[in-house]
Amino acid sequence: MARFSKRSDTGQLNPISQEELKLGKISQLNDSNPTHFDLGIKKFGAYDPDPRGDWNTRKALAEFLSKRKGRISPLFLPPSPERLYLLSSTSQAYSWLMKLMCDPGDKIAYPSPGYPLIPSIAKIEGVEAVPYFLRFDGSWYIDIPSVKEALSDPLVKALVLIHPNNPTGSYVSKEEFGEISSMCREKGVAIICDEVFYEYGFSSNLPGRISGSVQALTFALDGFSKLLASPQIKTAWIEVSGEEGEVAEAERRLDFIADSFLPNSWFQNESTLKLLQLAPKKTEEVRKRAEENLEVLRRAFSGKNLVSSLIEPEGGWSALVRFASTIDEDALVTELIKKYALSAQPGYFFDMPFNCLAVSLLPSEKVTESRIKVLIDAIEALSKK
Secondary structure (H helix, E strand, O other), X not given: OOOOOOOOOOOOOOHHHHHHHHHOOOOOOOOOOHHHHOOOOXXXXXXXXXXXXXXHHHHHHHHHHHOOOOEOOOOEOOOOHHHEEEEOOHHHHHHHHHHHHOOOOOEEEEEEOOOOHHHHHHHHHOOEEEEEEEEEOOOEEEOHHHHHHHHOOOOEEEEEEEXXXXXXXXXXXXXXXXXXXXXXXXXXXXXXXXXXOOOOEOOOOOOOEOOOEOOOOEEEEEEHHHHOOOOOOOOEEEEXXXXXXXXXXXXXXXXXXXXXXXXXOHHHXXXXXXXXXXXXXXXXXXXXXXXXXXXXXXXXXXXXXXXXXXEOOOEOOEEEEEEOOOOOHHHHHHHHXXXXXXXXXEHHHHOOOOOEEEEEOXXXXXXXXXXXXXXXXXXXXXXXX
């Protein structure tokens, strides 16, 4: 059984709430919701808050998610509006789930290398982020012993999987997930799976989605920021799955957290229904751009005696350019800024085990060609100093 935080436990209903629950819909003497008295803007209708988000929006979202193919495990729950929570961003989802699973001083395990978002949010939440490790031997893989070590700490209440990782572009394999989910279930540790880049894979033979898995209590995250390539569209969701009793307890507690914030507005609910229709076409457009730029990088690094090389991603919006350890990452980025007004994020920003820079796969092919030529030339020049 997953070990939830003390702070997410609402306890027993008071006598008044118990009676209200028995009777169902009742009137309140102290009702201060103006939409119940025809005082709100009539276009928006009456407002009856739902901690999980507007029912019709969740129903449409569940129908959209059910059309997706491929699961990492044969044991999964199909998408359902009852198990979906609407909120403003996956960052907010991490915050809520840390509240759900962790009391201040508890810990959450996350993959390293990776984008440094989780430690940052954990710090704000009073939670300690502890790494488990990805290793590289020509391709990326999860170091299972480091996962086992992290989960041996009883203060670790949740483990994060990034599927695929940013910026390594590596997916969680079926075998890795099988081992990790078994360990999490045994230890009562919840899985938080970030699948925002899942759609942007470069192979037809990718591991399936983790969302919906019942092998351990699982919270899958996704949203419009990546599906529509529009970070300004602040709509995301949590999909809850697992053993029936654990899911029910998680939802009881998550309802309490969500009810305290109620982040999604009428405008978001209205737009979500239309935006879902745009997602497949937009995702395909962005994937095609990323694939074209990946081919540009392949050509740039092929057949040359360079001190730099391309580490090909399995998916995502970034690729890694690796170079000799004798070249200082800060010196390289400083050189790019001074000579070409071009900045970059060095490998140590992501806790990479070797020297590298992350390269975006989103610009036009022409821009990517010019930028990668500049980068290769700068690396070659520094290698000769």
